[in-house]
Amino acid sequence: MIGGTVLGGILSVPALLLGGTSLVALTALFVLSQAGYAITGWIYAQRWLNKTIPIKIPTKYQAVWIVASAIGMLAIPIIIEIISSTTGIQYGRVxxxxxxxxxxxxxxxxxxSVVLIGPAEEYLFRGVVQGRLSQSMGTPAAIVTASLLFVLPHAIGYTGGVAAVVLLSLVPFSLGLVMGALYERFENLSLPILAHGLYNAILFLTTYFTAF
Incomplete structure (x- = not known):
């Protein structure tokens, strides 16, 4: 996980140095940072993970769970915003x-979100990290631990005080729990990949239609 974050950061540096905040540079930044996760996960899986990561086409029943999980997760940012408004905790994201x-x-x-972010992050954190942890500490503990680790690369980009970072960290932690449970329930990584990608895509579409 740390290797993926570091590698993604290293790969992203040229994009920032050469292009600044141009559209091409920002696209390269997101693509390369996610590539770091995918490459790290693949290397670890090939060398040290002694199990196959199941990735299969979802059934119609599983597709319902994908959509339901993505839509259900949309409640978390809303709850975070309500807490922020009532407590006065101000947060931000780089x-x-x-x-x-x-x-x-x-x-x-x-x-x-659909073609890269969902696949890269879920392959590393659910397929590799959670898969490896489940071999040593059991499934429930592995889901929680992998979800906590999933928070770390996201929290790096949060701004505000400690309370703001903790509050905003509830979003990736909750996402990790839902995606982890989805993976273990159906033993098919395509479910969290698609649910994660759909969730992110809906959030970005909401941003587009409300902010521009």
Missing amino acids: DQQLLTGSPEMVLILVVL
Whole structure:
């Protein structure tokens, strides 16, 4: 997990140095950072993970769970916003700041959510990390631990005080729990991949239609 974050960061540096915040540079930034997760997960799976990661075409019944999980997860950001409004906790995200004034980039992220972000993050955190942890600590503990680890690369981009970071971290942690349970329930990584991608795509589409 740390290797994926570090590798993604290293791969992203040239894009930032050469292109700044241009559309091409931002696209390269997101693509390369996610590539770091995918490459790290693949290397670990090939060398040290002594189990096959099941990725199969979902059945119609499983497709219902994919959609239901993605839509259900949309309640978490709403709850976070309610808590922020009632407590006065102000939070922010670096990636959202990068997207300010760039509707084209938001639409690109809608596509990347499904074809890259969902697959890369779920392959590493559910397929590899959770899969490896489940061999040593049992499934429930593995889901929780993998979800906590899933928070770390996201929390790096959060701004605000400690309370703000903790509050916003509930989003990736909750996502990790739902995706982890979905993976273990059906033993098919395509479910969390598609649910995660759909969830992110809906969020980016919401941003596009409300902010621009």
